[in-house]
Amino acid sequence: MTLSLWHFLAVGAAVFGVGLVGFLTRRNLITMFLCAELMLQGVAINLVAFARYHGNLQGQVFVMFILAVAACEAGVALALFLNLYRKRRSLDSSDWQELRELGVPAATDTEPLPKPVVEPDPVLTPAGARPEPTAEEVARV
Amino acid sequence: MSDPLTLAVIILALPLTAAVLAWLCAGNAKLKHYAHVPLVVACGTAAVLSALLLNKMLGAPDKASYVSEPVTWFAAGKLKATFTITVDALSATMLGMVSFIATFIALFSSGYMHGDKGYPRFFAVMGLFVFSMLGLVLANNFFLLILFWEGVGLCSYLLVGYYFEKPSAAAAARKAFLVTRIGDTGLILGTLMVWHLGGWHTDLTAVFEHIAKNPPDTAALTTACLLLFCGAVGKSAQFPLYVWLPDAMEGPTPVSALIHAATMVTAGVYLLARCSPLFVLCPDAQIAVSWIGGITALLAAFIALAQTDLKRVLAYSTVSQLGFMFLALGTGGAISPAFAVTAAMFHLFTHAFFKALLFLASGSVMHAMGGVIDVRQFGGLRKLLPVTHVTFLCGAAALAGLPLLSGFWSKDLILESLVEAGESKRPYSAGYFLLFVVACTAALMTAFYTTRAYLLTFWGPERIPHEAGHHAHESPKVMTVPLMVLAVGAVFAGAALQPFTHWFGDFLGTAPSLAQADRVPGARAVEHHLNWTMMGVSTALALFGVALAAGVYGNGGAEKAPTGLEPVFAASRSKLLVDELYYAVFVKPAEVLAFLARVFDSVLDGFTRVVSSVPRFVAEAVRPIQNGLVQFYALSMALGLMVFLSFVVFKIAR
Numbered sequence: 001m002t003l004s005l006w007h008f009l010a011v012g013a014a015v016f017g018v019g020l021v022g023f024l025t026r027r028n029l030i031t032m033f034l035c036a037e038l039m040l041q042g043v044a045i046n047l048v049a050f051a052r053y054h055g056n057l058q059g060q061v062f063v064m065f066i067l068a069v070a071a072c073e074a075g076v077a078l079a080l081f082l083n084l085y086r087k088r089r090s091l092d093s094s095d096w097q098e099l100r101e102l103g104v105p106a107a108t109d110t111e112p113l114p115k116p117v118v119e120p121d122p123v124l125t126p127a128g129a130r131p132e133p134t135a136e137e138v139a140r141v
Numbered sequence: 142m143s144d145p146l147t148l149a150v151i152i153l154a155l156p157l158t159a160a161v162l163a164w165l166c167a168g169n170a171k172l173k174h175y176a177h178v179p180l181v182v183a184c185g186t187a188a189v190l191s192a193l194l195l196n197k198m199l200g201a202p203d204k205a206s207y208v209s210e211p212v213t214w215f216a217a218g219k220l221k222a223t224f225t226i227t228v229d230a231l232s233a234t235m236l237g238m239v240s241f242i243a244t245f246i247a248l249f250s251s252g253y254m255h256g257d258k259g260y261p262r263f264f265a266v267m268g269l270f271v272f273s274m275l276g277l278v279l280a281n282n283f284f285l286l287i288l289f290w291e292g293v294g295l296c297s298y299l300l301v302g303y304y305f306e307k308p309s310a311a312a313a314a315r316k317a318f319l320v321t322r323i324g325d326t327g328l329i330l331g332t333l334m335v336w337h338l339g340g341w342h343t344d345l346t347a348v349f350e351h352i353a354k355n356p357p358d359t360a361a362l363t364t365a366c367l368l369l370f371c372g373a374v375g376k377s378a379q380f381p382l383y384v385w386l387p388d389a390m391e392g393p394t395p396v397s398a399l400i401h402a403a404t405m406v407t408a409g410v411y412l413l414a415r416c417s418p419l420f421v422l423c424p425d426a427q428i429a430v431s432w433i434g435g436i437t438a439l440l441a442a443f444i445a446l447a448q449t450d451l452k453r454v455l456a457y458s459t460v461s462q463l464g465f466m467f468l469a470l471g472t473g474g475a476i477s478p479a480f481a482v483t484a485a486m487f488h489l490f491t492h493a494f495f496k497a498l499l500f501l502a503s504g505s506v507m508h509a510m511g512g513v514i515d516v517r518q519f520g521g522l523r524k525l526l527p528v529t530h531v532t533f534l535c536g537a538a539a540l541a542g543l544p545l546l547s548g549f550w551s552k553d554l555i556l557e558s559l560v561e562a563g564e565s566k567r568p569y570s571a572g573y574f575l576l577f578v579v580a581c582t583a584a585l586m587t588a589f590y591t592t593r594a595y596l597l598t599f600w601g602p603e604r605i606p607h608e609a610g611h612h613a614h615e616s617p618k619v620m621t622v623p624l625m626v627l628a629v630g631a632v633f634a635g636a637a638l639q640p641f642t643h644w645f646g647d648f649l650g651t652a653p654s655l656a657q658a659d660r661v662p663g664a665r666a667v668e669h670h671l672n673w674t675m676m677g678v679s680t681a682l683a684l685f686g687v688a689l690a691a692g693v694y695g696n697g698g699a700e701k702a703p704t705g706l707e708p709v710f711a712a713s714r715s716k717l718l719v720d721e722l723y724y725a726v727f728v729k730p731a732e733v734l735a736f737l738a739r740v741f742d743s744v745l746d747g748f749t750r751v752v753s754s755v756p757r758f759v760a761e762a763v764r765p766i767q768n769g770l771v772q773f774y775a776l777s778m779a780l781g782l783m784v785f786l787s788f789v790v791f792k793i794a795r
Contacts, residue, residue, distance in 0.1 A: 032772075096771075104767065107768055
């Protein structure tokens, strides 16, 4: 069996489909973002396959661009998620519905999800403070 | 400073400054009560400067007029309006008269309006009023003239509607504005026509020069003149459009004095005097001016016969006297225009004194009577208000035309101009003679109604309306002093200036526009002289009218009428139903039209509302889609894309 264009396209479509379904069904922002990346890569596979099929480099150059842009996008998106998380202590995308039309009630879950256990942010000793000596500590000279 | 043009500009700027200062006073609770000071000082200074200016003009007979350098206001193609003023005998005389009268009216107002809550507003608008009038007088450009002309109209609107809480005052202000607006339309059209005929010039002097050099078609010029006259008819309250002036009594009394004597109604007379180089070229327009004047003089005098409102009698008398001025203006061309204009302007000058006096005196009466001005409700006030009584008598005698008083001399001049025009060999001389008879009748009526108003107010049994309470007393000094000054003017201004020395006529004759008008061929030259026959006739008329009124009203009784004339007096009391006629013919149809327009408008509105409600309802239905859930949007997008792609794949690709 030789690998034809159709095989590549099938893989691309499968990856894209997985990404799409994931994006539509999962509510965790980071998962949704990863799914979006999957969709992107599915498209990239298509482009590479067609580049190979036509015997030119245009599709491949396009993919290079996609990779670069996706990397930047990942940086921005993760920064945004971090900020959102700091605000609500949650990564549930349905927590942010403020942009709906005025007068439309907010959508709520029929079966509420269990509250995730929220750990406090790690903190460091304030810089510049004198450390409190303890009794067990050996005094260093 | 010594340059006449600079002086004129300073005179013009003074009342405007006063208006601004008075307006600024409104913001401060303490300064509020001193809002009259800027206006009185400004008008007084303007009067002194005007005297200086007149003196300068008299001292330099070789240079009759000064025209300022034109500064372009706006220019579009051939239409170019400029800011330019002219100082000549005509405008200098008006400047002096307006500022002098305005000074005393302002002084009187400071007492009359004392304690009113709109005190600063009153003086601010009054300053603006005087400024507009002075600007109108000085303007040497038709468009500048229209600007100030409208300014005068605006200020009269603001002042007549000064008590704007009162619906009748608001209605009177609106009426004054709308009725004069009809005339103003004519003025603007006339101006454009003159601009066309006058070689595309808009400066008055340039237009006159151009028309003198290239006389245009008489019919076109007549139309232009009649259109200009239309503006004068509106502003000076002549026959078809006089109805606003009696209603303008709704304003405070000093405003009436200002409107009637100095600022507003004289504008029309002045316009015609200034444009006499145009009018003398069209005899048809001139006879129309005279006829309108004659009809107005007679009609208004007739209506004034039986009015019971003292101020209304005076208002109709103003309308009538303005008719006299137009009678005289219309004779220019048939007789020497300089003489005709002198007669009209001299009457305007003396009339300003005695009419301002009469209005201020009636204001003083009103002040004492607690706002009542109906002669049926008071009487015999001569002991209670001695100063007002004597000054009113001076004004009334001057208005009635009793010999040797100012009104007598100026009226004589008008009658004489009519007789001379009747004897001229020009067209329409018979018409002028008929108008002389009309003028004599009106003069007789004037003497009658003036005496009637005087007797009903000051003679007969003493009656005081209960509105006056127990503070019915003579007005304070600040009000009586202006009365006395104006009374002196009303008595002596006539005799001092014209009949024996002809100063007034000779001085006015130096105005270039009049000198130019005087060159019209065929006009009958009239020497300024004492016409003893005329004086006899006019004395007889005045005395007869006075005697008749004294016989009927010697003991009060405003409702009385001479026996046998009751129906005539009833007609006069009802103002010949002119207001009612206008209401039925013009106002009512307009109201019906307005109502229909409103109905039509509401139909249109309803239609557009129905149309606009469609998208609103659709939006209402689909709005919940916008629910703010990111995944819902993504799903909609995916499904939409799917539908679209399947359509592309299964329908189009096949």
